[in-house]
Amino acid sequence: MWNFPPALWPPLLVDLARLPADLAWGRAWQQARLQRSLFELLFQRPEAQAADQWAHALRDGAASLASLPFDLARLQHAAGVLAGVWPRSLLESMRFERQLGAIEQLTLGPLARSA
Numbered sequence: 289m290w291n292f293p294p295a296l297w298p299p300l301l302v303d304l305a306r307l308p309a310d311l312a313w314g315r316a317w318q319q320a321r322l323q324r325s326l327f328e329l330l331f332q333r334p335e336a337q338a339a340d341q342w343a344h345a346l347r348d349g350a351a352s353l354a355s356l357p358f359d360l361a362r363l364q365h366a367a368g369v370l371a372g373v374w375p376r377s378l379l380e381s382m383r384f385e386r387q388l389g390a391i392e393q394l395t396l397g398p399l400a401r402s403a
Contacts, residue, residue, distance in 0.1 A: 322349040351399040
């Protein structure tokens, strides 16, 4: 297998290679913040409002975690367009987003993001 030193790579390719990792890192931090807020709500005094906030935080955390594969697919598609693998076309991007959105709605049901 060929191995090229990173200094020889164009900056655009380096940025494209880092996009999925950066997104995953950002989503991991978002999950950590949601879990922290969930635990903070859990250890508060039990009230009706706290229980409602706890349920919303739990739903948001589950929805965020479940939508991560779809976000990674969107990012991979965008990286492919920037790299020239996919055509740079608004129609093609709209078709891809509609198909992926339909799959996300079908798969996640009420946890899917609304358009």
